[in-house]
Amino acid sequence: MPAPCELERLLRGASLRVTRPRVAVLAAVHDHPHADTNSIIGLVRDDLGEVSQQAVYDVLRALTGAGLLRRIDPPGSVARYESRVGDNHHHVVCRSCGAIGDVDCTVGAAPCLTAADHRGYAIDEAEVVFWGLCPGCSTAHTPEHTH
Ligand SMILES: [Zn+2]
Numbered sequence: 006m007p008a009p010c011e012l013e014r015l016l017r018g019a020s021l022r023v024t025r026p027r028v029a030v031l032a033a034v035h036d037h038p039h040a041d042t043n044s045i046i047g048l049v050r051d052d053l054g055e056v057s058q059q060a061v062y063d064v065l066r067a068l069t070g071a072g073l074l075r076r077i078d079p080p081g082s083v084a085r086y087e088s089r090v091g092d093n094h095h096h097v098v099c100r101s102c103g104a105i106g107d108v109d110c111t112v113g114a115a116p117c118l119t120a121a122d123h124r125g126y127a128i129d130e131a132e133v134v135f136w137g138l139c140p141g142c143s144t145a146h147t148p149e150h151t152h
């Protein structure tokens with residue numbers, strides 16, 4: 006995890022005022038890539054004490070809008086956040102437990118996929134979600150197994 010001064014530098018670089026909730030949310034997402042909102046709220050509360058859900062939502066929106074966090078919305082899952090931004094990487098999602106991992110760009114640089122028929126759109130990004138079972142789930146023999 007980056008040092009607090011590094012997180013403050015990221016905020017200032019994005020023209021955001023440095024506040025404790027912003028630093029705490031950034032730190033939580035750096036430490037827990039692909040965390041969902043509820044986990045982030047829990048982590049921030051561990052760090053700062055009582056913080057309203059709305060305050061965390063507002064910070065997540067501000068940080069995502071400023072490009073410091075990336076929001077991913079796997080179909081059928083709640084929104085997740087990560088601090089690895091700007092490289093157009095993709096995700097692998099476990100159908101069983103919902104674990105998410107990073108997958109580098111499929112072929113070279115963005116957009117990394119060429120649509121067979123781009124329908125006249127100027128395409129600059131392709132977002133791919135790979136679905137399957139994580140190692141923990143694929144080796145589990147009992148269907149009721151959870152992590
Ligand atoms: Zn799994």
Ligand SMILES: [Zn+2]
Pocket residue numbers: 038039087089094095096106107108
């Ligand atoms: Zn990721």
